[in-house]
Amino acid sequence: MKESNATPEDGESTLGTDDGVPDGPRAESIASQQPPGSGTAAAETRPPSFLSRLLRFLKITTADSNRPPSDHGDDPEPAIGVPGVRHPVFTGFMFSVGVGLALLLYFILTNVGSLLVWIAIALFIALGLDPIVRYLERHRVPRPVGVLAAMLLLAVIFGGAVGILIPTIVKQTTAFVEKAPDIVDSFLNSDFFTTVDEQFQVRERITEEVDKFFQNTDALGGVFGGVIGVGSVVAQGLFGTLIVLVLAIYILAALPGLKSWFYRLAPRSKRERVELLSEQISNSVGNYVMGQAIVALLNALYAFIIMSIVGVPYSLLLALVVVVLAFIPLVGAVIAGILVSLIALTVGWETAVVYAIFYFGYLQFEAYFISPRVMQRTVAVPGAVAVIAVIAGGTLMGIVGALMAIPLAASAILLIREVFMARQERR
Incomplete structure (x- = not known):
């Protein structure tokens, strides 16, 4: 078909719409010549899809209320990622899930609290030993050898405590439990307490409460636990200490890998900054733990x-x-x-x-x-x-x-x- 070179008449326009259909009286004449149910008319009368009906049921509205109608009906297409008004059933379900997760977390924390405490202590010990390992690395000692040296140091400390301190501590603790009434009587008869009693008259009241306490076997068993209780407490302390030391060695050996894995959780653009801050924090904590250990040991030795x-x-x-x-x-x-x-x-x-x-x-x-x-x-x-x-x-x-x-x-x-x-x- 040949193109027409005729000029437009008055009142008509040659400008078309985006889909190539002209506007004005010419567009109306063209539309009147199309058979019913064809073209865009059929799209406008097409029934809404299942997705549109589901979204209408849940009443999910998008933030953009001026979006054009979709090809599946008059409802606007939902904008992906734009939050809207949720159905009450959906909101209630998500609230129930949140409450359930909170209860599960509380149950885990209350039942494995001692394990979490052990892990935290082991992490601090590992960070405290890391300056020693890094010092050896700066002097061209391989890290595995440095970790082995730290392991030997912990073994010497733990073995010395078990071989020297523990028997003495058990003996002195047992003697202290057995002589506690005599110690209290000695304190009540001391010159210091005599002076205090002359001013405040508290001897009779304190003596009565002390006698009542030591005559109560349940109180004694709960506080001291007798000789067996002392041994049980010491055994539990040794077991917990051993677990903490083993965890500390494993964390110290795997510390570079753990740091690398943690840094990969940050976005690539901010990873260098996160690594710098994390290294500063770990070095600060490690130096603090090591320094506090030195101060505490000097304090105890002097005492x-x-x-x-x-x-x-x-x-x-x-x-x-x-x-x-x-x-x-x-x-x-x-x-x-x-x-x-x-x-x-x-x-x-x-x-x-x-x-x-x-x-x-x-x-x-x-x-x-x-x-x-x-x-x-x-x-x-x-x-x-x-x-x-x-x-x-x-x-x-x-x-x-x-x-x-x-x-x-x-x-x-x-x-x-x-x-x-x-x-x-x-x-």
């Missing part, structure tokens, strides 16, 4: 020497208590000093005063000379933040929470400084 000189009973057992409490920053060493001073009162107030003077004097020396040099590679934590972190950690997880409070607070401060504050400075 043991002073207790041996002034004649405080159960010096080895109390030294073990001191080394555990000294790991707790800020308040742990103070609590250990007060505890040992109270036990020293059973010997005499002079012994308690002498020990308190020398021990708390050492704490001042430690705070100004030892800790700053040992902790110089860790992130500085403000005093108020440290106190709040220790109290919160101790409230949530006891001694373990208090031990981990400072490194976790230091990590949070590092993230805030390097991420949030840096982002605010760029605005």
Whole structure:
């Protein structure tokens, strides 16, 4: 068919629509010549599909209300990824799933809480041993050899504790349980308590409560557990310690692979930044754990020497208590000093005063000379933040929470400084 060269008449337009159909009277004449039910008319009268009816039933509306009609009816096509109004049944189902997952998580945490605590302690021990391994690596020692050296160090410490400390601790603990009434009587008859009783008249009340406590076999069994209970507690402690040490060795050996896997979870564009921050956090935590261990060991060694000189009973057992409490920053060493001073009162107030003077004097020396040099590679934590972190950690997880409070607070401060504050400075 030949094309027409005729010019358009007045009132008509040669402009067509997007699909090539002209507008105006010519379009109307062309449309009137088409048979009914053909072309776009058939598409407009086509019944809605199953998907359209389902979406209409669920009343899922898209954010774009001006979308053109779809080929399957008058309903707009749903925009993929655009949230809309959900059906109440769907909302209730998802809420039930969320509640079920929360209950499952609570059940898991309450039943494997001890395992999670062991894993957390093992992770901190591994991070504390990692500076030793990295130091050996810098001196061209292969990492497997460094891990083996760390393993031998832990084995020596654990074997020494089992071979030397444990028998003495069991013996002294048993003797302490058996002589606890005599120790209380000695304290009640001491010059210090006599002076206090003359001012406040508390002897009769304390004596009555102490006698009632030691006559209650259930209370004694619950608190001390007798000789068998002490042995059971020691055995459980040894088993838990062994599990923690084994986990620490495995984590230390697999630490580079674990870090690499963790870094791959971040987007490629931000992976280098995530790796840098993670290395800073792990190095800070590792240096803190190692430094705190050195400070605690020096503290316990000094306390043991002073207790041996002034004649405080159960010096080895109390030294073990001191080394555990000294790991707790800020308040742990103070609590250990007060505890040992109270036990020293059973010997005499002079012994308690002498020990308190020398021990708390050492704490001042430690705070100004030892800790700053040992902790110089860790992130500085403000005093108020440290106190709040220790109290919160101790409230949530006891001694373990208090031990981990400072490194976790230091990590949070590092993230805030390097991420949030840096982002605010760029605005």
